[in-house]
Amino acid sequence: MTGPVPELEDRAVTCAERLCEADRVLLTSHIDADGLTSAAIAAQALERASIPFETVFKKQLDDQAIADIAATDYDTVLFTDFGSGQLDIIGAHEDAGDFTPVIADHHQPADRETEYHLNPLLFGINGASELSGAGASYVLARALAEVSDNEPDPSVAADGGTVTASGTANARADNRDLAALAVVGAVGDMQASGGELHGANAKIVAEGVDAGVLETGKDLALYGKQTRPLPKLLEYATDVHIPGISNDENGALRFLDGLDLELKRDGEWRRWSGLTNEEKQTVASALVRRAVSSGVPAKKIEGLVSTAYVLPEEPAGTELRDASEFSTLLNATARYERADVGLGVCLGDRDGALERARKLLRNHRRNLSEGIDLVTREGVTHEDNVQWFHAGDRIRETIVGIVAGMAMGNEGISRSKPIIAFAEKRAERESATANRSDDVPAADEEIKVSARGTHSLVRKGLDLSAVMGQASRAVDGDGGGHDVAAGATIPKGNEDEFIERADEIVGDQLS
Numbered sequence: 001m002t003g004p005v006p007e008l009e010d011r012a013v014t015c016a017e018r019l020c021e022a023d024r025v026l027l028t029s030h031i032d033a034d035g036l037t038s039a040a041i042a043a044q045a046l047e048r049a050s051i052p053f054e055t056v057f058k059k060q061l062d063d064q065a066i067a068d069i070a071a072t073d074y075d076t077v078l079f080t081d082f083g084s085g086q087l088d089i090i091g092a093h094e095d096a097g098d099f100t101p102v103i104a105d106h107h108q109p110a111d112r113e114t115e116y117h118l119n120p121l122l123f124g125i126n127g128a129s130e131l132s133g134a135g136a137s138y139v140l141a142r143a144l145a146e147v148s149d150n151e152p153d154p155s156v157a158a159d160g161g162t163v164t165a166s167g168t169a170n171a172r173a174d175n176r177d178l179a180a181l182a183v184v185g186a187v188g189d190m191q192a193s194g195g196e197l198h199g200a201n202a203k204i205v206a207e208g209v210d211a212g213v214l215e216t217g218k219d220l221a222l223y224g225k226q227t228r229p230l231p232k233l234l235e236y237a238t239d240v241h242i243p244g245i246s247n248d249e250n251g252a253l254r255f256l257d258g259l260d261l262e263l264k265r266d267g268e269w270r271r272w273s274g275l276t277n278e279e280k281q282t283v284a285s286a287l288v289r290r291a292v293s294s295g296v297p298a299k300k301i302e303g304l305v306s307t308a309y310v311l312p313e314e315p316a317g318t319e320l321r322d323a324s325e326f327s328t329l330l331n332a333t334a335r336y337e338r339a340d341v342g343l344g345v346c347l348g349d350r351d352g353a354l355e356r357a358r359k360l361l362r363n364h365r366r367n368l369s370e371g372i373d374l375v376t377r378e379g380v381t382h383e384d385n386v387q388w389f390h391a392g393d394r395i396r397e398t399i400v401g402i403v404a405g406m407a408m409g410n411e412g413i414s415r416s417k418p419i420i421a422f423a424e425k426r427a428e429r430e431s432a433t434a435n436r437s438d439d440v441p442a443a444d445e446e447i448k449v450s451a452r453g454t455h456s457l458v459r460k461g462l463d464l465s466a467v468m469g470q471a472s473r474a475v476d477g478d479g480g481g482h483d484v485a486a487g488a489t490i491p492k493g494n495e496d497e498f499i500e501r502a503d504e505i506v507g508d509q510l511s
C-alpha cells in the first residue's frame with residue numbers, strides 16, 4: 001500500500017516504525033491552527049496504534065522549551081509543525097542521549113540532519129504551498145496505521161467471519177478520516193492559492209473525499225458561508241472590494257433587498273449554507289454583475305469564486321463544517337493561548353470545548369474591532385514611505401498586526417504605504433494549556449513590531465520580510481516573515497530609529 005504522498009512514504013514508514021518501538025511518546029506541537037490540527041492528527045494516530053502519549057504545546061520552540069522537553073522522562077519525542085528549524089538545538093540533545101526526536105514538519109530545516117525527519121522540503125515538495133504541518137502529520141498517521149498491528153482488523157468479526165464494514169470504518173482503520181483535519185491545517189496556514197489547494201495537499205483532499213470526510217466544490221469565495229447572516233457575509237467580504245457592498249452595511253442590505261430572495265426565515269437572517277443552489281446562483285450572478293458594472297477588474301472578479309472544503313460530517317451552519325471557518329476558530333483559541341480548547345474541538349469535544357472556542361472567537365472579533373476603532377480615531381503618523389502607530393499596551397501584541405492591516409483604507413490611513421504597528425510585549429498571563437513552561441515572561445522591555453502591506457505594493461517591489469529583518473537588526477532586534485506581512489521584536493526605546501530605517505528601506509524598494 002502506498003501513502004497519499006509517494007515521495008514521503010519511505011521516510012514516513014521509518015518514522016512510524018520508530019514510534020511503534022517506543023513505550024510512550026511525548027507529542028509536542030506548535031500553537032496555531034496548523035499546529036493544533038497536527039497534534040490532533042498525531043494524537044489520534046498514536047491512540048489508534050495503542051502507543052501511550054502525552055501532548056504539550058509550545059508557542060515557540062526555543063532553547064528553553066527544548067531543554068524543558070529534554071528534562072522530562074520521555075525517551076521519544078514527536079514534534080509536529082515545528083522541529084525542523086530547531087534541529088541544531090534538538091540534535092544537541094539527541095547527541096547527549098536526552099531523547100530520540102521524530103519530526104513531522106514543513107518549515108525550513110536548520111543545518112543538521114536526524115534519522116526520523118519527515119519534511120516535504122527534504123523530498124522536493126514545497127513546504128509553503130503544498131504540504132502543511134498537519135499534512136506531514138497526516139502522512140505519518142497513514143504510515144502508522146500501516147505499520148502498527150495493534151488494531152483488530154475491523155473487517156473481521158469476532159467469530160472469524162467477515163462483516164461488511166462501512167466506508168467510514170475503513171477510513172478510520174487506515175486513518176484516512178483524519179484528512180479533513182489535514183485540510184483545515186493547510187487552509188489555516190494559507191496554503192490555498194488561486195482559490196484551491198495544490199500538489200501533495202490536493203492528494204490529501206482526494207483521500208478525504210474518498211473517505212467521505214470532505215466535499216469540494218466551486219463556491220463563492222467569501223468567509224463565513226456557514227455562520228454569517230447574509231448581509232454580514234457580503235458586508236465583511238473585503239478580499240474583493242465591491243463598491244457599495246463591501247464595508248457598507250446599508251449597501252449590502254439594499255443589494256440583497258433588490259434580489260428576488262427570501263432573506264429571513266423565522267425572523268432570522270438566512271445564511272449562505274442554507275440557500276438552495278438556485279438561490280446561491282441568484283446572489284452570485286447579481287454580485288458579479290455589480291462588480292462588473294462598478295469597474296472591478298476581471299482578474300479580481302475571478303477571485304470571487306474558489307474551491308470550498310466542506311466537512312460533511314460536521315453539522316451544517318457551524319464553523320466546523322467549513323475548513324476556513326474551522327481554522328479561524330482554532331486560531332482564535334491559539335491566539336489567546338487556549339491550545340487545550342482548540343485541541344479539544346479537533347478531537348471531537350462538541351460541548352465544552354466548542355462553546356469555549358466560540359467565546360474566544362467572539363472575544364477576538366471584539367478585540368479586533370475595538371483595536372481598529374482606536375487606530376482610526378487616533379490616526380497614524382505618516383513618514384515619506386511608511387505610516388505607523390504605537391499601541392502601547394492598549395492592543396494585544398498578538399493581534400496588533402491584523403488590526404493594522406484591517407485599518408488600512410480607513411480615514412487617514414493610506415493603502416498606498418505599508419503600515420507599521422508597535423505594541424508592548426506583555427508577560428504571558430495565566431493559561432490553562434497543558435504545559436505552561438513555554439510561557440516564560442518576555443522581557444517587559446521588548447516591543448513587538450508588525451507590518452502589513454498590500455499585494456499591489458508587493459507587485460511594486462515591497463518586501464516587508466526584508467524591511468523587518470534589516471531595520472530590526474539595525475536596532476538590536478530581529479525579525480522577518482513574508483513580503484506582504486512581517487514582524488519583529490526590538491528593545492523598547494528604539495522605535496524612532498527603527499521607523500527611520502524602515503522608511504529608508506521601503507523607499508529604496510519602491511523607487
Ligand SMILES: [Mn+2]
Nearest residue numbers: 034081133189
Ligand atoms: Mn504550519
